[in-house]
Amino acid sequence: MKYVDLLKNKFWFDEAFNYKEECDLNAALKRYFPNGIDIYFENVGGKMLDAVLLNMRDHGRIAGCGMTSTYNLDEPERINLMFIIYKRIRMEGFSAIEYFHLYPKFLDHILPYIRESKIVYVEDLAEGLENGAAALLGLFSGCNVGKQVLVVSRE
Numbered sequence: 001m002k003y004v005d006l007l008k009n010k011f012w013f014d015e016a017f018n019y020k021e022e023c024d025l026n027a028a029l030k031r032y033f034p035n036g037i038d039i040y041f042e043n044v045g046g047k048m049l050d051a052v053l054l055n056m057r058d059h060g061r062i063a064g065c066g067m068t069s070t071y072n073l074d075e076p077e078r079i080n081l082m083f084i085i086y087k088r089i090r091m092e093g094f095s096a097i098e099y100f101h102l103y104p105k106f107l108d109h110i111l112p113y114i115r116e117s118k119i120v121y122v123e124d125l126a127e128g129l130e131n132g133a134a135a136l137l138g139l140f141s142g143c144n145v146g147k148q149v150l151v152v153s154r155e
Contacts, residue, residue: 006145010120019044020142025051036060042091045070046077053083062091072140122146 007016015032022028029037029051036057042049045067056062070076084091099106113119124144126135132150139148 003145006122010122019048026054029055039063041065042067044068046079050077050079053080053087053089056083056087056089058087060087060089062089064091064093065095068140123149126150128152 003018004016007013017028017032019025019028025047033055037052037055038057038060040052040056040060040062042052042062042064043066046069048069049067052062083089110119114121122145124146126132126148129150129152135144135148135150138144
């Protein structure tokens, strides 16, 4: 199942696009969000973030937890951050580790939704320790779909 199909048919998104298949990210965002973007979850960075900033609405909010497109670059891509000021956008980074103490409470809250299929997820299973390195490297090239899991043993 490809990404867009997955988002629309399994996760109930109204629309979606694969940023890696778009020549003009700004045009794609204008096409899918003609009134602008209110809230954006940043996990890509680079050219995608640059295009998102152009299309954010005034007082929009961005939660940042990663910038995967920039991890292996020799030099960082330039991003026009002035739109954060012009549009009075709030952008805040976070790391899951700072909320780890809330994990038991999270499980109490989320597990009933998962059991009722109100929240769904996808796992990409790699079998055997000998496939661990390939599964890890695949994370950085978009080979996996969903949470990458390495099954070491079925015993």
